[in-house]
Amino acid sequence: MHAEVPTLTTSEYDVIVVGGGPAGSTAARRAALMGLRVMLIDKSEFPRYKPCAGAIRNAVTSLLDFDVTGVLHRKISGFTMFSPSGQRIDCVPEDRSMPGYTVMRDEFDHLLLKKAREAGAEVREGCKVTRVLDDATGVTVYTQDDMALRADYLVGADGINGVVARSLGLYDGWHGDSAGVAIEVEARVGEKTVRDICGDPTGYDADVFFLYFGDVPHGYTWCFPKRDVLSLGAWCRQDRAKGLRTAYNGWYQRFCEEYGIEPQVLSESAARFPVKVADKIVQGRTVLVGDAAGLVDAFTGEGIPHAVQSGIIAAEAVAEAVETSDPRRLTTYADRCKRVIMKELAVAESMAKLFYRSSKNMETLSNFFYEDEYARFLIAAAVGGLMSQKEVKRKMTLRMLRTRPRAAVSLYL
Ligand SMILES: Cc1cc2nc3c(=O)[nH]c(=O)nc-3n(C[C@H](O)[C@H](O)[C@H](O)COP(=O)(O)OP(=O)(O)OC[C@H]3O[C@@H](n4cnc5c(N)ncnc54)[C@H](O)[C@@H]3O)c2cc1C
Structure with missing residues (x-):
């Protein structure tokens, strides 16, 4: 069926963004503000419901x-x-x-999508992407209503069940x-x-x-x-x-x-x-952002900040690639994400592993927070993003080792 859909040879857009959640809308807005020709496609009509604590x-x-x-x-x-x-x-x-x-989320995401449109991105709602191709000269995005759209670059912002990652073999199903x-x-x-x-x-x-x-x-x-x-x-x-x-x-x-x-x-x-970062978030002319790239905090389950931030970084990397006509520039996206987002997520993952390891560990650490005001401040700072996770982990470990060495050691037994 797909073979009947023509593959266009000229790019209508500098970048197509698949998915209009916080990651996709942010990427589309920032790219449009930098003068790029942007198409954003989402399968839903907005405002759309999204399960989220918000x-x-x-x-x-x-x-x-x-x-x-x-x-x-x-x-x-x-x-x-x-x-x-x-x-x-x-x-x-x-x-x-x-x-x-x-x-x-219906209101928040709708606002972000409107802001992408207002910045100049062309937005297509209620349009499901069924598959994508990434070749040496550009990307092709196929939709349920048999459109084939061509662009120089692609941003996969289509969440955990994303078709972009799956089509390009970047997706293992999050097992x-x-x-x-x-x-x-x-x-x-x-x-x-x-x-x-x-x-x-x-x-x-x-x-x-x-x-x-x-x-x-x-x-x-x-x-x-x-x-x-x-x-x-x-x-x-x-x-x-x-x-x-x-x-x-x-x-x-x-x-x-x-x-x-x-x-x-x-x-x-x-x-x-x-709750794990995807192995590969850049391939050819495509980058993955937000949940599609696995950018969620494994301790708190928070993903909106990383979705927005990865959207911004992706737009900057795509703009650089467009300006230099060099798709290899997209690797700056992976590098910056590693530095700015993934390092933090790795710490969150290690904190999650320790905290959720057993009911005993949850109780021991809760007790520590209950009895120690500074530890309470640190955990609040971690959840509120007031301090980097790395800093919180370091300070928390030192504090616990100093004030409750036996409890600290028991977390690993
Ligand atoms: C129950 C729950 C509670 C959460 N609570 C919080 C919280 O309180 N705070 C927080 O920071 N994070 C929370 N998260 C995580 C947060 O929701 C995600 O990290 C965030 O939505 C990621 O944004 P995104 O833009 O990457 O993806 P999404 O918001 O999932 O957006 C993806 C978009 O892609 C579209 N799409 C998908 N497939 C296609 C396709 N084939 N064609 C076209 N469009 C497509 C979808 O319609 C959707 O609009 C929660 C998650 C869950 C499940």
């Missing part, structure tokens, strides 16, 4: 070059974690240096421990109830999110506050996710009983996200 750290708003105030739901001053034994630990830095926000699986319910409870449940414990005009450890073996259950909705979810590394649904149902019931709520369920969905 927490964005401050860094995301600083990376974006436009105002996102209109789509922010709640200001976040920190988080509260619960250890496997149920101990409550409030991680809210006193100096309020960790503000983040929550968003609804085993390389992905997380999540369940999310959007539960409407009303604005006041959201504040009653999630309001900052010190009375500051902000909210916190909740992370519960121990219900699932490698991951957590969560409550994230939106304007009048709670995102109630659970994620677990997929190779350990056998009891995820049962664990989630039990936790959901307990949560609703504890707070005396009977939420109106707006949506319920399951989705995967990568």
Whole structure:
């Protein structure tokens, strides 16, 4: 069937971006702003639903070059974690240096897509890409409605199940421990109830999110506050996710009983996200960004900051390749991603391995956070992106070795 679709020989675009999530929209906008001819294609019509807790750290708003105030739901001053034994630990830095926000992904992603269009990118919604080709002279993108579009470069921003990576043999299906699986319910409870449940414990005009450890073996259950909705979810590394649904149902019931709520369920969905960086993120004239490249924090499950940042770096690398007519310039994308994003993700992966190794480790580390204010600050800084993961890991290790050497050693036994 594909053979009947003509392969065009002249490039209509400098770059085609497949996928209009945060990674793709950012790449498309930045490339268009640099004067490139950009086509962005997404299979969905926007605004489209995306299962997500919707927490964005401050860094995301600083990376974006436009105002996102209109789509922010709640200001976040920190988080509260619960250890496997149920101990409550409030991680809210006193100096309020960790503000983040929550968003609804349909609104947030729609804004980013509009900003890509506004910058000059041609945007095609409701158009599924079925396969791509990358050859010596350019790339061809085939769509479900039998179009064949030609460009000099390609950005694969089509998420964990991306067709770009699969078509080009860069995709192994994210098997085993390389992905997380999540369940999310959007539960409407009303604005006041959201504040009653999630309001900052010190009375500051902000909210916190909740992370519960121990219900699932490698991951957590969560409550994230939106304007009048709670995102109630659970994620677990997929190779350990056998009891995820049962664990989630039990936790959901307990949560609703504890707070005396009977939420109106707006949506319920399951989705995967990568927790390992893809082996190869550049090939020929193609780069992979965001989830398609596996750029998600394995400790927190956070991917939006890395999606946006990789989109920016990809646009710069493509612009350089266009300017010099040299596809080899795309390797600067991989180099910069390694430096700016992947080093951090590697630390997050090692922290995840240690923390989620056993219920005992989760309890030991939770206890450490409970008893030590500085450790609480450090974990809040890691989750809020206030300090690099590398720095947090170093300081945390030193602190624990100095103040609780036996507990520190027990983490490895
Ligand atoms: C339940 C859950 C909760 C999460 N919570 C958070 C959180 O609170 N904070 C955080 O930072 N991260 C969170 N993440 C991770 C975050 O959602 C992702 O890292 C982020 O969406 C990655 O952005 P992206 O642009 O790479 O991909 P996506 O947002 O997945 O966008 C990919 C786009 O590609 C399009 N597409 C796919 N295939 C095709 C095709 N064949 N043709 C055309 N278009 C196609 C899709 O329609 C989609 O719009 C969560 C993930 C899950 C699953």
